Amino acid sequence: MPGSPREGRGMTDPDDAARRILRGNDRGGYTVPTAGLYPYQWNWDSVFAAMGFATFDTDRAWQEVETLLSGQWPNGMVPHILFHKVEPTYFPGPDVWGGVGPVPSSGISQPPIAATFIRWLAELDPAGADRAKAMVGPLTDWHRWFFDWRGEGGAICVSHPWETGRDNSPDWDAPFAAIEPANLDAYYRRDTSHVAEDERPRRWDYDRYLTLVKLGHDCGWDEAHLREVSPFRVADPTMTFTLLRANRDLLALAQRFGAETAEIEDWIAAIEAGSERLWNADIGAYDTFDMRAGTHSGVISNASFLNWYAGVRPERMLDHFDRIAGFLPYGVPSADPQQPGFEPKRYWRGPVWAMMNWLIALGLRDAGHDARATALCDTTRSMILAGGFAEYFDPRDASPAGGRDFTWTAATWLAWAS
Ligand code: 9YW
Numbered sequence: 533m534p535g536s537p538r539e540g541r542g543m544t545d546p547d548d549a550a551r552r553i554l555r556g557n558d559r560g561g562y563t564v565p566t567a568g569l570y571p572y573q574w575n576w577d578s579v580f581a582a583m584g585f586a587t588f589d590t591d592r593a594w595q596e597v598e599t600l601l602s603g604q605w606p607n608g609m610v611p612h613i614l615f616h617k618v619e620p621t622y623f624p625g626p627d628v629w630g631g632v633g634p635v636p637s638s639g640i641s642q643p644p645i646a647a648t649f650i651r652w653l654a655e656l657d658p659a660g661a662d663r664a665k666a667m668v669g670p671l672t673d674w675h676r677w678f679f680d681w682r683g684e685g686g687a688i689c690v691s692h693p694w695e696t697g698r699d700n701s702p703d704w705d706a707p708f709a710a711i712e713p714a715n716l717d718a719y720y721r722r723d724t725s726h727v728a729e730d731e732r733p734r735r736w737d738y739d740r741y742l743t744l745v746k747l748g749h750d751c752g753w754d755e756a757h758l759r760e761v762s763p764f765r766v767a768d769p770t771m772t773f774t775l776l777r778a779n780r781d782l783l784a785l786a787q788r789f790g791a792e793t794a795e796i797e798d799w800i801a802a803i804e805a806g807s808e809r810l811w812n813a814d815i816g817a818y819d820t821f822d823m824r825a826g827t828h829s830g831v832i833s834n835a836s837f838l839n840w841y842a843g844v845r846p847e848r849m850l851d852h853f854d855r856i857a858g859f860l861p862y863g864v865p866s867a868d869p870q871q872p873g874f875e876p877k878r879y880w881r882g883p884v885w886a887m888m889n890w891l892i893a894l895g896l897r898d899a900g901h902d903a904r905a906t907a908l909c910d911t912t913r914s915m916i917l918a919g920g921f922a923e924y925f926d927p928r929d930a931s932p933a934g935g936r937d938f939t940w941t942a943a944t945w946l947a948w949a950s
Contacts, residue, residue: 546917547950550942553921554584557939558592562599562616566923566935569726571619575600575612575642576697577940579649580887584943590657597650598663601670603635607755608677610646610670611637612694623722624742630749639745639753640695643770644678645891647671647778651785665789671782672796678775679799681755684823686806687767688775691758692744696770696835698880699741700733701866702873703766703820703829710825711763713739716746731877731933767821769810773838774891776803780843807844817852832856832868833880834888840895853904862915863908864892865927876926877933883924886912886944893948912949916941 543549557563562573563581570577578600586593603614615626615636631637650671654664682689690696693704716739723732733741744764751757759765783796810818812828818836820829837849857863859870866880866888867873876882889912896905915930921941923934 543917543920546945550584550921550945550950551588553937553942554581554939554946556937557581559616561595562614563596563939565940566938568621569723569923569935571622573600573603573614573616575610576645579646580940580943580947582653582943583649583947584939584945586653586656587946590653590660593653593657594660594663597646597653597667600646601667603633603637604670604674605631605633605637608673609633609641610644610674611635612640612642612697613638621722621726623720624745628742628745628749630753632753638694639748640690640692641674641678642695643697643774644674644778645774647675647782647785648774651781654785654788664785668782668785668789668791671778672786672791675775675779675782675799676795678771679802681759682771683802683806684765684767685809686802686804687809687821688771688803688806689765689767689823690771691748691762691764692741693737693764694741696768698770698833698835698866700737700878701833701835701880702831702871703768703833704737705873706827706829707764707766707822707824708737708740711740711743713743716742727934732879763824765823767809767823768835769807769818769820769833769838770835772803772807772810773818773835773842773844776800776807776842776844779803803842804844807839807842811848817849830871831873832871834864834866834885834892837864837892838895840899840901841891842895843898846899846901850901850904857904857907860927862911862925862927862930864889866924869927876928879924879934882927883933884915884927884930885924886916886949887940890944890948909949912944916945916949921945 564571565574565577578596582593582596604610626636629638631639693699779796779800786793812819817832819831839845862884865882867882874882889908893905893908915925918930919925919932921938922932923938
């Protein structure tokens with residue numbers, strides 16, 4: 533449960549504390565995001581965990597990603613959660629999801645950052661070349677799954693907000709308002725027994741999350757069917773931009789190891805063009821586009837700033853970045869503080885996520901915006917030193933929120949922010 537608002541202050545050896553968090557969350561071959569609240573293997577969390585491990589144990593880093601890919605479905609999808617062994621502290625568990633892969637799992641994916649960081653790991657650890665080479669095929673199959681089932685003219689859609697990793701962003705308010713929860717069994721949330729209620733999604737959101745899970749479960753996660761019938765199909769900057777970057781890095785891996793490249797080159801060209809569908813000229817920003825309603829959300833989120841990470845349009849989003857940086861001491865907030873819907877403590881409706889800052893800063897650096905990249909790294913460092921290794925932080929004062937001893941915050945510290 534939440535500690536004092538300044539629980540990070542006074543950490544005598546933050547590097548050692550971060551390593552101890554990774555070791556403590558290691559369940560043998562995979563790492564949980566945090567004990568209790570998230571007791572399973574999450575997809576993009578594991579990739580960040582691997583990068584943290586890479587700073588002191590490269591073998592364990594490779595193993596983390598290998599365990600993640602061991603859950604890949606026959607259709608290529610790599611699930612967002614792998615339920616290696618049942619833990620009663622989390623809901624919804626494997627029975628509710630009914631995933632159809634080799635390991636009990638959820639039925640949706642998560643932002644595909646793996647190829648990007650596997651490339652990085654392969655450069656850091658030349659002895660791991662064979663392990664990287666073995667991942668090129670599975671990664672290609674996973675990226676093809678996105679392209680085949682989630683592509684809409686090169687923009688990449690999600691079938692559930694959980695797939696973006698930005699669960700209760702204001703981006704989903706409008707598409708969720710169009711969903712009437714139906715035939716839901718009574719359920720008991722576990723998250724609010726670990727974390728204060730005002731830092732978590734509302735019941736209104738959970739009713740709709742579970743409606744969509746039930747829909748997928750009831751059709752055996754048949755993507756062709758879901759594409760036709762699901763009320764929720766939203767093109768998303770997290771997915772579109774991370775997949776575009778991931779394809780660039782997969783291409784480099786494929787070239788290095790002599791694998792086929794033509795298909796990957798086609799995906800890159802298609803997604804570069806498709807990312808334009810996320811440009812909302814009315815607000816001069818990237819946002820989500822609801823395929824069912826034919827409307828942009830109008831929400832500026834931290835995912836809106838991943839265009840640099842994807843290598844598209846380096847001149848865009850700078851004004852919004854500077855405006856928000858001038859408004860709040862700690863950025864980048866998960867929702868624009870000058871838009872309605874901003875809630876500085878409620879999860880993806882305002883708080884800052886250190887790992888998102890890392891992705892944004894990587895992009896800023898690649899785009900040549902060095903001063904901003906350095907400034908973002910500096911504020912992330914002071915935020916963690918002030919608040920500890922929390923799941924997320926209040927952008928007004930860096931006070932910690934959500935889960936504690938959090939894997940991806942510790943990993944982000946070790947691999948980037950320290
Ligand atoms: C949930 C594990 C996951 C992250 C997501 C985050 C949250 C889980 O935790 O989702 O039950 O809502 O939103 O990005 O991968 O850290």
